[in-house]
Amino acid sequence: MSKFWSEAVKRTEPYVPGEQLDIPNLLKLNTNENPYPPSPNVVDAIKTELERKLHLYPSPGADQLREAIGAYYNLDTSNVFIGNGSDEVLAFSFMAFFESDQKIRFPAITYSFYPVYAKLFNVPYEEIQLNRDFSIPSEAFFQSEGGVIFPNPNAPTSLYMELDMIKDILDNNPDQVVIIDEAYADFAPGSAVSLINSYDNLLIVQTMSKSRSLAGLRVGFALGNPQLIQALTRIKDSFNSYTIDRLAIAGAVSAIKDNEYFKDTTDKIIKTREWVTAELKKRGFHVLPSSTNFLFVSHYNYDAETLYAKLKSQSILVRHFNKEAIKNYLRITIGTDENMQALLQTLDLIMAKEK
């Protein structure tokens, strides 16, 4: 603590991202990155851009990317906002739609950045308990005072909420913004994008870090009614004129346009997910039915924190959350088939020894 710190600094409880260890041959299954590199077109597009105008400012609104994303989703450019990763988009959303005197609601088990934003921006909040099966009770989000935010599929539970329930939440919050964080939607059976033209209170946030293999490039976006997009733009233009660099714009445009590569890698991950789910179940794991690129698992006979530590000692990193309700669960990113084979083999060794 320092006399120079503002009240905002004092009240923050910063987010702690998954460990980024620099160990050779580390199998990194802890931050839900894509195991596949981005489309080769992305690399080519960045190389071309690299030779052009790195000494000149990029487009303030990343307009070329807004157009590409709009075209991809059959939306107008005025429905699209670009940010420096979906975390920045979420931060701007807290500033743009939530107030210091109106309680917002989010699930008690969810992306742990939400309470961090709430503390930073002094937004009061209510954490909604999940059902016993970890599903989100949609009615508990009806008639919120200050707005609603939740991921769909939820993280770290990996569970998907059907669109009918989303509609119920939207219908029952006509004067509040409902933010649906679709970081993992490309691995799920559906997305609320189809609802954008029907609900003026719906803001969808997505990222290119997961399904588009671009975690290293920092690009996220929001989709919504033009009035919501305009609010985000006003905040952004009062914060940082140019948030996305030239290379990130070029790479992201190219990633959005290479639909074949995207479908191919996404399908592979889903296939691997289904296979690993079955394999883990065979070994006595309880595996939640995942609609994401990760699994949320527990085992009756083995303590999750111990498994986490033993895997780490074998250079396999998964994520364990030190939170009472989920302390016996591990979140495991879906890698390639080879990655997951290595995980299963190591688990077999650990569990054989433990017996």
Added chain:
Amino acid sequence: MSKFWSEAVKRTEPYVPGEQLDIPNLLKLNTNENPYPPSPNVVDAIKTELERKLHLYPSPGADQLREAIGAYYNLDTSNVFIGNGSDEVLAFSFMAFFESDQKIRFPAITYSFYPVYAKLFNVPYEEIQLNRDFSIPSEAFFQSEGGVIFPNPNAPTSLYMELDMIKDILDNNPDQVVIIDEAYADFAPGSAVSLINSYDNLLIVQTMSKSRSLAGLRVGFALGNPQLIQALTRIKDSFNSYTIDRLAIAGAVSAIKDNEYFKDTTDKIIKTREWVTAELKKRGFHVLPSSTNFLFVSHYNYDAETLYAKLKSQSILVRHFNKEAIKNYLRITIGTDENMQALLQTLDLIMAKEK
């Protein structure tokens, strides 16, 4: 205005960056970009990084770049904070060091983003009138209530404040943070970096967009006492874990390390600046003595807004600010010798016609 907008959105008055026109053969002298491309090493470093791990998250703190900048300035890594352009660093600084109930001070003629931040974060402010020669009256910043921020050299005036005056301001604000925005310091006779270990209330903000030719890459940084850096880090980690992408980190590290290229291009710009200053004076312009990569000029016989419009019609873009006190001034970025020759020729034509 929309019922969904927060009070923050309603009170913002977004910054308007210099025009980014997409006209072929446009001579762009309006946003103080470097006319020279970045060091060839930067392009090579990005190409290498490009083949590595774009699907994995970057270092949350851009640690490699913090180390490179620390080494360059003979400071510890704990003195360095990295942001997505200096605008983001400034935004985080407003959150980290300024309060809603304590007036901060900045010059009445200065970087026009400061009042934009103040409105966004609800920080009250007092604008300090400049002296008649546009210099900053340092005493007017003594004993501020909530802190001080100003650029050195100041923009758009291009004028440099001597370090003795900076020390006076620091000595007379022992309990407030004094932010010196050194976006243009590499073109000036000095920098306050040498004062960092003597003043715990000094925060210096710099950018790689100007002297390092990397406007397209979005990298800025802050230098200061570890307690100030820690405050910025807490804000950043409550806002966006990964603000700088892998390519930007690789490029920026390489730019900091290529001191020869940096000195070479900076020297060229200063030489061009001195030559254009003399040439403009010959033509009857009043040119403020610049310590930056731009000039702030006016002419007794020609209206600045008219000159701006006539230059624009000839595909030369300079910046004119619609602000009473400086409405007869133009801000002109220093380009290459050829660029400036073209500007002078066009001015000669315009001024001959006007006679």
